[in-house]
Amino acid sequence: MDVTPILDGLNDAQRQAVTSPPEPALIIAGAGSGKTRVLVHRAAWLIDVEGISPQSLLAVTFTNKAAAEMRGRIESLLQLPVKHLWIGTFHGLAHRMLRRHWREAGLPQNFQIIDSDDQLRLIKRLLKSLEIDDSLRVPKEVQWFINAQKDEGLRPKHIDDDGDPNRRQLISLYQSYEEICQRGGLVDFAELLLRAHEVLRDNAELLQHYRRRFQHLLVDEFQDTNAIQYAWLRLLAGDKGIPFVVGDDDQSIYRWRGARVEHIHRFQKDFPGTNIVKLEQNYRSTETILNAANAVIENNSSRMGKKLWTDGATGEAIKVYSAYNERDEADFVIGRLRDWINQGNVRADAAILYRSNAQSRVLEEGLVNARIPYRVYGGLRFFERAEIKDALAYLRLTSNRNDDSSFERVVNKPTRGIGARTVEMMRAYARANACSMWRAAGAIASDDLNGRAANAVNTFMSLIERMARETDGMDLHNKVDHVIHLSTLIEFFEKDKGEKGETRIENLAELVSAAKSFEPDPAEEMSPLDEFLSHAALEAGEGQADAWEDCVQLMTMHSAKGLEFPLVFMCGMEDGLFPHQRSLADPQGLEEERRLCYVGITRAMQSLYITHAEQRRLHGMDNFSQASRFIAEIPDDYIEEIRPRVQVARPMYSSRPTQRQRSATSSDNELGIRLGQQVRHKKFGDGVILNYEGQGAHARVEVNFESAGTKWLVLSYANLELM
């Protein structure tokens, strides 16, 4: 066997990983170290060299994009389509299993997947029906609680209320939520994983079957697995399965949604004799950038330990710019972008990264003024748009009348005289009789409702029946088209004034063409419609349409993970923003922020700009802030400070000390007075320093006191206590 094509061009560590013996393996793959490459080549190695059948491989990723990329790359490496190779996201694979074994899983054959938006609506309705006051925040808390429990693999009966009545209520809500979902044949994202785990755990034969089938389990982004995903993997692996997991503990940034880096350590215990390979050679960034990243991440404890290095050039210094405020920051970024573009570079090679989405606004304004095309990542995706979800809800009802989530969504959309009162009656009936809204609607219409309301309900029900009848046997796209027309959603949106309604109608047309180009998998045991609906939920589609245009990329540091750009700006690098205020409280939170910073830095290939503003308007208030502590963690050698602007008259002391000031002790900054510094005054109480002027004995500070308002005080008399 000629193994050249598989091993060619791999470095020693990569080769060691790819050719590792058929034993559990843990690959610690630093940013830009060829992680996907190793995974792809490992699969090819197993198939081509070890002679493993593609059927015996299971490859798991977190995103559809990663799954598609992996499949494509394996196929091009092996030069043949690998049909029976299971590659997919955790959710996609769990879904596949549940479709095949819906009976064992206790689900109706035509169960539907609900996304987080559907889930939240369902919970809101549940709270309303139980007359629990929802002060807006409660539904989200309930949703968070339910998902967190499911992520941990827990059912209501497994959870202890610790004698806490609040917790007891959450558990009982979880229970009720479960009942509603079960009744309607609805499965949320976390439920997919939980059920897939349970169906294997509780069915010895099934488990046997899959264990025998999947000898090798390849896992991408292993540091992002949550408890239930890890449990599923372990169950599937059993004693004989061979997991090959790739991850980077330093890039774990999703703890808040259940991911546990600890699984990396746990893996070595659960699979004794694990082969560990570290990929530390980086093919992306300059040495300077890597050194900076290494220096920052070194401040974290409990790491596996890893140091990125490169064969490549040292590269230019990291530029740090202290802006006066967020507009100045945007101006600076845009100025540099202009230079970059004028030098003949491609706009799409430049990315502006920030911690939170709200920061994009000022940057966007600047870009619009400068006429620089840009694209903002994130936001609503195609299948998440309201009009699309409305159309899908009609489709879902034709497939499954008991889908309460869809029922409530469209029962009065377009308006057909089924108001809140009528719906409320249905809810009450449904709850009392433990039945679906559909059944409740039928019962109420014939008994309790007055003529007009009953008529409206009957019209709606026969509309759905008519949709189901008339589209029976139609091609998927004709079905979608027909249902949209019968729903009169188009007429409904035509009434929307302006461009909004137009876009909605265009999107509905787009939905039909999405259905047209959708290719159902004949191997799946479900109707093309159900498959299309599942696809819509599992793969919400692209965020923005004009992705192909050459434009500057704007995104959060989170969404930048996995991407790389020759030119990167990290904006808003201020304490409180990044690391975020809400992460500062616990050390774990701070460490995760630091990992996020590490992710940000390692996105840059050639040039990295770090900017922060001394003053930033947040929530309509001007705030003073200090440079992010992460900037100080980068050794000065790698930094070039940029301060081109004329000295601003006041503030005389910037929040970010210059290089020289930083190396000296803070005592030469008088008492350590900084803008934004919290102080306490005997009489006026707590406050924040807004301004400062003068030297020595004449020095005065302007302090904004919480209760006493803003005052100028002479430092030498005020006796301020630093907080």
Add this chain to the structure above:
DNA sequence: TACTATTTAATTTTT
């Protein structure tokens, strides 16, 4: 039922 005023809160996001 639809529109308008008021209130409230404010990371990160994929499936």
Add this chain to the structure above:
DNA sequence: TTAAATAGTA
């Protein structure tokens, strides 16, 4: 500041 959700009004 501003976006979203609710409460109040026509």
